[in-house]
Amino acid sequence: MEQLNRNPKLSTCLNVLETKGLGIDFGGLTALNSLDFRVKENEICGLIGPNGAGKTTLFNLLTNIYKPSRGSISFMGQDTAGLIPHQLNHRGVARTFQNIRLFHQLSVLENILVAMRPSRQNRVKEAYELLHFFQLDSQSEQVAGNLPYGSQRKLEIARALASNPTLLLLDEPAAGMNPVETKVLSQQISQIRDRFQVSILLIEHDMKLVMDICDVIWVLNFGQFIAYGTPLEIAKNQQVIEAYLGRREAARC
């Protein structure tokens, strides 16, 4: 296959992920309403929005933890309806969680190994390389639950990468990190895209991180997309500013 253009802004490369009219209701409440959404190959895609906008719900739909009330999701051109989450992972979707979900009684190394396919060769070596990338190799024998918070976040990303995904979903990767850690993380996320050739979709509240590393940003509010564009476009978008600050405050800006 021809090498696809790496720069997503210029490329017309294929959609890794695409949703059509995707929505979900919880009882009478429409949490997400008919979303048309896409992530392109090798793209770092930001998903932002105020609290309760439905970002994590969208993640849970994309990973088949929830069943959509309407609409469809296609991953690499194939409909994912009816797949169990672990099957979706085998297809190439990996994720992290907003509240860290590590295998806390397993060692750091085991956390990585267990996420690798058993058929893969040289698992231990590759696991160490992955840990080295995240500067966790010196703690490989430690029990994961004993790691400091920042390292736990990193380990969760490393574990997600261990399954060799095509699409990586990061749910607030910088939550609870200090500014220095956040800065390192944002560099690492860009490196991850280049090194592991993955598309990344990330939810994040740290606007600096989002603006720095995302190629495109989707803004969600009350279960609907209110904006889509490059970081620069989003920063200037009146609707986005209103959603975050409220109408009166926004008018003052």
Place this chain on the structure above:
Amino acid sequence: MLRFSKQMKRWFAWILLPGIYIVVLLLLQEKLLSRHTQSLLVPLCMNIILALSLNIVVGMLGELSLGHAGFMSIGAYAGSLFSLQTQEYLPTLLRYPLAILLGALVAGFFAGVLSVPVFRLKGDYLAIVTLAFGEIVRSLIINFAWTGGAAGLKGTPRDTTFTTAYLLTVFVWLLSQKIYHSRLGLEMRAVRDNAIAAEACGIDVINRKRAGFILAAAIAGSAGVLYSHYYTILTAGVFDYNRSIEILVMVVLGGMGSMIGSVISAMTLTIAPEALRFLNDYRMLIYSLLLITAMIGRQSRIFGQLQQRLKEVKRPHGAIE
């Protein structure tokens, strides 16, 4: 600090395990053990096997099963019925291992059938369903004619000796070590720690749960065969939920997931009620008190440190492959 390195463990396996056997055998030969102590040897092995097998479900998978005695009784009856049928044609050396194998297979089969509906549910359903399952098995056995009914199944050949019980115990010990460090064991422990994350990491959670559950039931079934070929008379009444709880207590007291802990607490809880016999009427009272103290005590620092040392935290990474 005392650390259990890999070499020391190999030591443990190759020297201690046959060592214990030879010592006990010598004691038996020299008639240094009282009849009472002698009668405890096989139940001791049996309880260790049961605790190790339940540890797979409770300790490695993190699921609560309250019907372990049910699987034990299925194995016991399957093995006994087989031995009664084939007693005349097959020599003991062939029949007895076959009976154990059959007991394990039948118990595993029932666990497999039960696991289909159970693991579609989440949460504490397994505890409830397995509890009910154990009771159903017991009442069915009492009401069937071909199981001997309430009067029990008599005439099973007395094939279980200390040697066979010990061999099976060692086998189960090595097997559960193997499982713990295997890919299956690793995935089961991941499921225990966080099922949602395990699923997101590509682990077939339901499949792993079923596998662990079936394995544990099969091992319990083989312990049942040991039982029935030791006491020769089999009544369903002994396999009630009290028995299941007893096994569970052994696992919990030993520190869930710790295999050596399961062994030690299974031994303690088998010997303790017998050792307290001199207390006569107060025996069970004191035993209960000791149990409560032990449960509280295992959260204390001293016990925790001891456990930490016994646990295989420091493990060479090659072990997982």
